[in-house]
Amino acid sequence: MSERRTSSTNAVEKGTSDCDPSDLPGGVVEELAALRVIVQGTAHSTGAEFFQTLVRHLAHAVGTHFAFVAEFASPGTRTRARTVAFWSRDGIAENFEWTVAGTPCEDVVHGRLCHHPSGVRQSFPHDRLVVELGIESYLGVPLCDPEGKVLGHLAVFDDRPMPEEPRRLLIFRIFAARAAAELARLRLEWELRASEERLRDLYEEAPIAYVKEDLQSRSIRANHAALRILGLRPEEVPGLVGRSLVPDTPDAQRRVREAFASVGRGTDTSGVVLEFRRKDNGKPVWLQWWSKPEPGGKYTRSMFVDITDHVLMEQEKARLAAENVYLQEEIKSVHNFDEIVGQSPALLEALDKVNRVAGTDASVLITGETGTGKELIARAIHSASRRHDKPLIKLNCAALPSGLVESELFGHERGAFSGAISRRVGRFELAHGGTIFLDEIGEVPLEVQVKLLRVLQEREFERVGGAAPIKVDVRVIAATNRDLVKLIREGKFREDLFYRLNVFPIPLPPLRDREGDVPLLVHLLVSRFAARVGVRIESVGKATLERLSRYSWPGNIRELENVLERAVILSNGPTLEIDPEVFASMPADRPPGANPPRPPGPEGEGPAATRARRTTPLESLEANTQNHILAALELAGWIIDGPNGAAKILGLHANTLRSRMKKLGIARETHES
Numbered sequence: 001m002s003e004r005r006t007s008s009t010n011a012v013e014k015g016t017s018d019c020d021p022s023d024l025p026g027g028v029v030e031e032l033a034a035l036r037v038i039v040q041g042t043a044h045s046t047g048a049e050f051f052q053t054l055v056r057h058l059a060h061a062v063g064t065h066f067a068f069v070a071e072f073a074s075p076g077t078r079t080r081a082r083t084v085a086f087w088s089r090d091g092i093a094e095n096f097e098w099t100v101a102g103t104p105c106e107d108v109v110h111g112r113l114c115h116h117p118s119g120v121r122q123s124f125p126h127d128r129l130v131v132e133l134g135i136e137s138y139l140g141v142p143l144c145d146p147e148g149k150v151l152g153h154l155a156v157f158d159d160r161p162m163p164e165e166p167r168r169l170l171i172f173r174i175f176a177a178r179a180a181a182e183l184a185r186l187r188l189e190w191e192l193r194a195s196e197e198r199l200r201d202l203y204e205e206a207p208i209a210y211v212k213e214d215l216q217s218r219s220i221r222a223n224h225a226a227l228r229i230l231g232l233r234p235e236e237v238p239g240l241v242g243r244s245l246v247p248d249t250p251d252a253q254r255r256v257r258e259a260f261a262s263v264g265r266g267t268d269t270s271g272v273v274l275e276f277r278r279k280d281n282g283k284p285v286w287l288q289w290w291s292k293p294e295p296g297g298k299y300t301r302s303m304f305v306d307i308t309d310h311v312l313m314e315q316e317k318a319r320l321a322a323e324n325v326y327l328q329e330e331i332k333s334v335h336n337f338d339e340i341v342g343q344s345p346a347l348l349e350a351l352d353k354v355n356r357v358a359g360t361d362a363s364v365l366i367t368g369e370t371g372t373g374k375e376l377i378a379r380a381i382h383s384a385s386r387r388h389d390k391p392l393i394k395l396n397c398a399a400l401p402s403g404l405v406e407s408e409l410f411g412h413e414r415g416a417f418s419g420a421i422s423r424r425v426g427r428f429e430l431a432h433g434g435t436i437f438l439d440e441i442g443e444v445p446l447e448v449q450v451k452l453l454r455v456l457q458e459r460e461f462e463r464v465g466g467a468a469p470i471k472v473d474v475r476v477i478a479a480t481n482r483d484l485v486k487l488i489r490e491g492k493f494r495e496d497l498f499y500r501l502n503v504f505p506i507p508l509p510p511l512r513d514r515e516g517d518v519p520l521l522v523h524l525l526v527s528r529f530a531a532r533v534g535v536r537i538e539s540v541g542k543a544t545l546e547r548l549s550r551y552s553w554p555g556n557i558r559e560l561e562n563v564l565e566r567a568v569i570l571s572n573g574p575t576l577e578i579d580p581e582v583f584a585s586m587p588a589d590r591p592p593g594a595n596p597p598r599p600p601g602p603e604g605e606g607p608a609a610t611r612a613r614r615t616t617p618l619e620s621l622e623a624n625t626q627n628h629i630l631a632a633l634e635l636a637g638w639i640i641d642g643p644n645g646a647a648k649i650l651g652l653h654a655n656t657l658r659s660r661m662k663k664l665g666i667a668r669e670t671h672e673s
Ligand SMILES: Nc1ncnc2c1ncn2[C@@H]1O[C@H](COP(=O)(O)OP(=O)(O)OP(=O)(O)O)[C@@H](O)[C@H]1O
Pocket: 336, 339, 340, 341, 342, 368, 369, 370, 371, 372, 373, 374, 375, 376, 377, 439, 481, 521, 557, 558, 561
């Protein structure tokens, strides 16, 4: 059939020019005429219009009042059919749908040509249309796709008999072949559209983001996931330069440069991690990105997934790791926070300031000679503040080469400078929610002082090599043994930073000004070292204690610690004695009544130190501690806890004091009796 049609079509095309139809046999002439009708009538139409033309011409060609083309109402079932074009007497009528069982179409839809020359009404008395129209005859043929699958059917019918006529059948078959071809084409078109729609839905609704862009990273198309992740509105997509969403940090720029270079070379980028900023709110997003150049080389197709949560987790891990390293360092240095010993007015005045400022968030500047307990005081302020359960992070600014102070304080991005292999979390970030203690603040390089000032004023900073500001909630405590006013005069310290830090100054007295504190410290430190070294020392020799009290201690408590630690290690009895030779060899010893010498270095130029002579009779460490606690209890009216309690005076935790009182047998009755 199709071979004949092909040759006939050619014949029609030729016939109009150089072939005389009267030379051909009769059947072929009929066929040619029918084909001409179809070709001319339907040449420029498709779909519904095509079928309407077809049924009109068919009815005329075979001489019937009625003709239709029908398809199945629902694909996959043959129980119901509906017309796609219906010719009724002298015009196109409304399409209709019907159940094929019990109608002349029933056999046709099952694949058989069916001709009822007459008697249709009698044979199908329940077919409403047949009865209504008074149908007498019927001719129907199935319409099949090239694989033989029935897609629908073509039928002509009439209220007059339709005798068997080869010519009519031939013409009918030609129309049927054309109708079948159009129906098959429509079906294919429909399937194509449906699959395109499915693909579009898949593309649009895919959980993975897809973007098509040119080699300058101008986007052409983006699916919903891409819009959602990048914070874009659909109308912002065409022409948007993807690179404009990459932050201006060395690391982010390098990554995107490398990714684009490899796409430009025609290679895939598989799974690179890129950092972007959302278009709508500038928030950072991290994407794992795959790009593939299109075969033409002009566009790339990219897909990406949002891994921001994962990256943030990694960063938090890095922060915790940094915190861990920091804490490990901290653990190595033993702190005795609750053991601020001393009752000299100079120390009590400093402790009173600690109490007053601890509860506020004010910056504190602790000044004093080396070894006077500045760090101890900083820790005491933090412990008594509302931030006590958050970290206290310390940085000794003098312990680092000046080039590293900035990155140590503020962290750095990967690749911020040569050697910055990975991103580093700075001490300010570690201290978030807590306190940062900047020891030796006078050593901070001028360029870093600017950044410090910004944190103090605005509570934000940027990592070295980073563009995005990082907000922090950190209380700053700084300490120095240098004369900052002098440094300001010399142009080495910023005045504005000084005033910001100096909101609440706490000057710590040197040990030589702490009248009466040396014996207390001696007893505390000797018992601490004895326990550590594992020796039993019950008292300190009278002469030794006098010498210790007389000495001017330019290195303050740290120097006292060193001397006592050495003495404890060398001790050979329950009474600690220090050879007078040791004092003779020490630079700052002074005879009783003599003015104390000034400590070495520029900071020694301070006010003349007061004399600190010790006249306490020799007693055991235990007795001394007992007396000391009793004195504090008396002073506090036997109140242990609270701001004016004995524990506060002694710089001890209330529970520690209670357990010591119990151990030493101190009770109020004892006092009252
Ligand atoms: N009042 C005190 N009671 C008990 N121990 C103290 C007291 N003050 C300081 N110390 C001890 O003295 C040592 C030195 O103190 P710290 O490190 O706080 O001094 P610093 O002023 O910060 O020193 P530097 O200026 O050298 O950094 C520490 O071991 C500390 O525990």
